[in-house]
Amino acid sequence: MKRIALLTLLLSLCVVGLVNAQDEDPRENACYDGGAMEGKCGVFDNDEANEWAWNCGYYYADYLKGSIGVDEVPETCDSLLDKSVASPLSLCIKIAGDDYIWIQGFPNQSGNAALYLGESPAPRDTAPCDSRIPAKDAVIWMQTPNYVSYSTALTMCNEADTSQIWNSAFQLSDPALPNFNWFCVVSTT
DSSP states (O other), X not given: OHHHHHHHHHHHHHHHHHHHHHTOOTXXXXXXXXXXXXXXXXXXXXXXXXXXXXXXXXXXXXXXXXXXXXXXXXXXXXXXSOOOOOSOEEEEEEEETTEEEEEEEOSSSTXXXXXXXXXXXXXXXXXXXXXXXXXSSEEEEEEESSOOOHHHHHHHHHHHOTTSOOOEEEEEOOTTSOSEEEEEEXXXX
């Protein structure tokens, strides 16, 4: 009787192990090995961004399978959908603390963004980018349909505007921005 109970327990553990091994199906989460976002979900500098990628990986996999439509993907995951900017944008986006970037026009073009840093605070009743003095740093806004690495983003910036040597790249996230976005900076300080 003890052998039967032990054998049953071992078989149960094997079945649980097989079920858990099957959980990492790229059709269930695009972040899993073989998925459309493989290698792109644990690469961010902070836990919040990594958690966002893993959570959105489920929706993106469902979207790719056709199980859900564009309207069913949460707004926070909207940037994963391959959409292009059809008309010029003008957005003031908070990037950190009192720092903002104002993107204007279309991505991947010289002169499409400006930085507004905390050193020039805006009056209380105005939009952050309307009354600040832009930073002297050169900046360009880039967009790709898929995630790219830091070095690839920097290369894209240098290819889009060869009049500068772009030396820093930062990820940019906002629900109003489709796809994956970066901005590159030439620091003058």
